[in-house]
Amino acid sequence: MSSKGERTRQKVLKTARELFYLNGYNNTSIDDILKTSKIKKGNLYFHFRGKEALGYAVLDSYLTEEAELMNRMFSGSGSPMERIYRLFDSSRKHLSGQGCRGGCPIGNFALEMSDLHNGFRKKINAVFDAWCDHLEKLLRKAKQADELPPSIDTKAMACLMVAVWEGGVMLVKTRKDPRVMGDCIKSLKGIVQAYRV
Amino acid sequence: MSSKGERTRQKVLKTARELFYLNGYNNTSIDDILKTSKIKKGNLYFHFRGKEALGYAVLDSYLTEEAELMNRMFSGSGSPMERIYRLFDSSRKHLSGQGCRGGCPIGNFALEMSDLHNGFRKKINAVFDAWCDHLEKLLRKAKQADELPPSIDTKAMACLMVAVWEGGVMLVKTRKDPRVMGDCIKSLKGIVQAYRV
DNA sequence: AGGAATAGACTAACCGGTCGGTTATTCGGT
DNA sequence: ACCGAATAACCGACCGGTTAGTCTATTCCT
Numbered sequence: 001m002s003s004k005g006e007r008t009r010q011k012v013l014k015t016a017r018e019l020f021y022l023n024g025y026n027n028t029s030i031d032d033i034l035k036t037s038k039i040k041k042g043n044l045y046f047h048f049r050g051k052e053a054l055g056y057a058v059l060d061s062y063l064t065e066e067a068e069l070m071n072r073m074f075s076g077s078g079s080p081m082e083r084i085y086r087l088f089d090s091s092r093k094h095l096s097g098q099g100c101r102g103g104c105p106i107g108n109f110a111l112e113m114s115d116l117h118n119g120f121r122k123k124i125n126a127v128f129d130a131w132c133d134h135l136e137k138l139l140r141k142a143k144q145a146d147e148l149p150p151s152i153d154t155k156a157m158a159c160l161m162v163a164v165w166e167g168g169v170m171l172v173k174t175r176k177d178p179r180v181m182g183d184c185i186k187s188l189k190g191i192v193q194a195y196r197v
Numbered sequence: 198m199s200s201k202g203e204r205t206r207q208k209v210l211k212t213a214r215e216l217f218y219l220n221g222y223n224n225t226s227i228d229d230i231l232k233t234s235k236i237k238k239g240n241l242y243f244h245f246r247g248k249e250a251l252g253y254a255v256l257d258s259y260l261t262e263e264a265e266l267m268n269r270m271f272s273g274s275g276s277p278m279e280r281i282y283r284l285f286d287s288s289r290k291h292l293s294g295q296g297c298r299g300g301c302p303i304g305n306f307a308l309e310m311s312d313l314h315n316g317f318r319k320k321i322n323a324v325f326d327a328w329c330d331h332l333e334k335l336l337r338k339a340k341q342a343d344e345l346p347p348s349i350d351t352k353a354m355a356c357l358m359v360a361v362w363e364g365g366v367m368l369v370k371t372r373k374d375p376r377v378m379g380d381c382i383k384s385l386k387g388i389v390q391a392y393r394v
Numbered sequence: 395a396g397g398a399a400t401a402g403a404c405t406a407a408c409c410g411g412t413c414g415g416t417t418a419t420t421c422g423g424t
Numbered sequence: 425a426c427c428g429a430a431t432a433a434c435c436g437a438c439c440g441g442t443t444a445g446t447c448t449a450t451t452c453c454t
Contacts, residue, residue: 004419005433024309026224030410042413043434051410101312107367111308112221114371115298125371149391156380157388163364163381170304170363171356174311174322183353184360191354194346195391201453202399227444239447240400248444 009047011037016054017061021105024112025055055113059123062106066127070134080142081192084135088165088185095169096178103173107166132158149195164188206244208234213251214258218302221309222252252310256320259303263324267331277339278389281332285362285382292366293375300370304363329355346392361385 002010015037019028030051034041048054076083095103102108106127113120136158142148148157168184199207212234216225227248231238245251273280292300299305303324310317333355339345345354365381 003432008433022312024221024223024313026221027309027313029408031408040435041411042436045411046433103308103311108308110367110371111300111305112224114300114373115219116221116224121371121373128368128371149387151391152387153380153384156384159365159368159377159380160361160384163368163377164357164360165364166367167360167362167364168356170307170367171325171360174307174318174325176311176318180356180360183350183356187350187353187357190346190349191388191392194348195388200398205399226442228442237401238445239402242445243399 005047008039008043012039012044012047012054013057013061015039017058017105020055020058021102021108024108026112052117055117055120056123059109059120059127063123063127063130066130070130073134073138079145079147080138081147081189084138084142084161085185085189088168088181091165091169092172092178092181092185095172095181100172100176100178104166104169107169110166128162131162135161146196148192202244205236205240209236209241209244209251210254210258212236214255214302217252217255218299218305221305223309249314252314252317253320256306256317256324260320260324260327263327267327270331270335276342276344277335278344278386281335281339281358282382282386285365285378288362288366289369289375289378289382292369292378297369297373297375301363301366304366307363325359328359332358344393345389 012033016028016033019032019036023032030041030044033039033054034044037044048057073083073087076086078086091104106124109120110124110128114124115121132155136154139148139152139154139157139161143150143152143154148154164184168181171180171184172178209230213225213230216229216233220229227238227241230236230251231241234241245254270280270284273283275283288301303321306317307321307325311321312318329352333351336345336349336351336354336358340347340349340351345351361381365378368377368381369375
C-alpha cells in the first residue's frame with residue numbers, strides 16, 4: 001500500500017539511478033532527471049534534499065540489492081568455482097544484451113567519485129567489501145573441494161575476482177565487445193584448472 | 198628550440214591532463230584549467246579549438262607515452278612473468294606514493310567517456326589494444342619458458358592481465374589501500390605457480 | 395611593419411537550488 | 425455521512441553562479 005508520494009519518490013530514484021549509471025553522476029543534471037521522469041522540480045526537491053541526497057539514495061539501493069544478488073549466487077547448483085564463473089558469465093550476457101553500454105554501476109561511481117566525495121566513496125567501498133566477503137566464502141568452499149591449491153589466500157583471491165570482474169566490464173564497455181569478458185573468464189579458468197592436472 | 202607559443206601549449210596540455218586525471222573530464226571546467234595553469238582564456242582558445250580538442254590531445258599524449266612504457270617492460274631483467282608482476286607492482290608503488298588518488302588515467306577516461314563520446318572511446322581503445330599486444334608477446338615468451346601451461350590462450354590472458362590491472366587500480370582507489378593491488382598480484386602469482394608443482 | 399601570441403570583457407545556455415503558491419489527500423469533530 | 429482544517433504533494437518562476445565558447449583589443453617578437 002504505497003502512498004502517492006512514495007511512488008513519485010521511487011520514480012525519481014529509479015530515473016536518477018538509470019541516468020547516473022549511463023551518463024555518470026556529475027554529467028547528469030537535475031533537469032535531465034526532471035525531463036525523463038516527467039516530475040517537476042519543486043516535487044523532486046520535496047522528496048530529496050538535493051542532488052547529493054539522490055546520490056546517497058542510489059548508492060543505498062545498490063547496497064540493498066547486493067544481498068539478494070549474492071544469495072542467488074549461493075543458491076545455484078554446481079561446484080563453487082562453477083558458480084563464480086557463472087556469475088561472471090551472467091553479467092557478460094547482461095552487458096551484451098544492452099549493447100555493452102553502462103558497464104558496472106558501482107565501478108562507474110567508484111572511478112568517478114572516489115576521489116571527489118568521501119561519503120560516496122565509503123558507500124561504494126561497502127558494496128565492494130560485501131562482494132569480497134561473499135566471494136571469499138565461496139572460494140573457501142572451492143579450496144575444500146580441491147578446486148584451488150591449498151596454498152591460495154582466499155581473501156586475496158576474492159579481491160582478484162572483483163578486480164577481474166570490474167576490469168573485464170571496463171574492457172567490454174570500451175571495446176563494445178562482450179567476448180573480452182569471455183576471454184577473461186576462459187583465461188582465469190585455464191590457469192586455475194591447470195593446477196588440477 | 199621551443200617557441201613561446203609552444204611552451205604555453207604544453208603548459209595547457211599538462212594542466213588539462215592532470216585535472217582530467219584527478220577530477221574527470223566532465224568535471225573539470227575550462228576555468229579550472231585556466232586558473233591552475235595561469236593562462237588566460239583567449240590564449241587557451243588560440244592554441245586549442247575547444248575542450249573536446251583538449252581531450253583528444255590528452256588522449257594522444259597517453260598513446261604516445263604508451264610505447265616507451267612498454268619498451269621499459271621489455272628491457273627489464275628477469276623471466277617474462279616476473280617482468281609482468283614487476284609492472285603491476287611498480288604501478289602499485291606509484292599509486293601508493295600519491296595517496297591512492299587518481300588511479301589509472303586511461304581507465305578513468307574509459308569508464309567516464311566510452312558511452313558518451315565515440316571518438317574518445319576509439320582513442321582509449323587504441324591504448325588498451327597496445328597494452329594487450331605487448332602483454333601477449335610477453336605471455337608467449339612465458340609459455341615458451343614453461344611459466345604457463347601450454348594450453349593457455351595468450352591473447353585471452355593478455356585481456357585478463359589488463360582487466361586485473363584496471364580492476365586492481367579501481368579497488369586501490371576506492372579503498373585507499375595499496376595492499377589490495379598486492380593481493381591481486383599475489384593471488385594471480387599463486388594460481389599461476391601452482392601449475393608448476 | 396606584421397604576424398604570432400596574449401589578454402579579458404562578453405554572451406547565451408545551463409547548473410543546482412529556493413520559494414511562494416496551488417492542489418490533492420487525510421483526518422478529527424459533529 | 426459530511427465538513428473544514430491540517431498536511432502532504434506538487435508546480436514553475438526565479439536566483440546567483442558557472443559553463444563553454446566568441447570577439448576585439450593589445451602586446452610581444454622578429
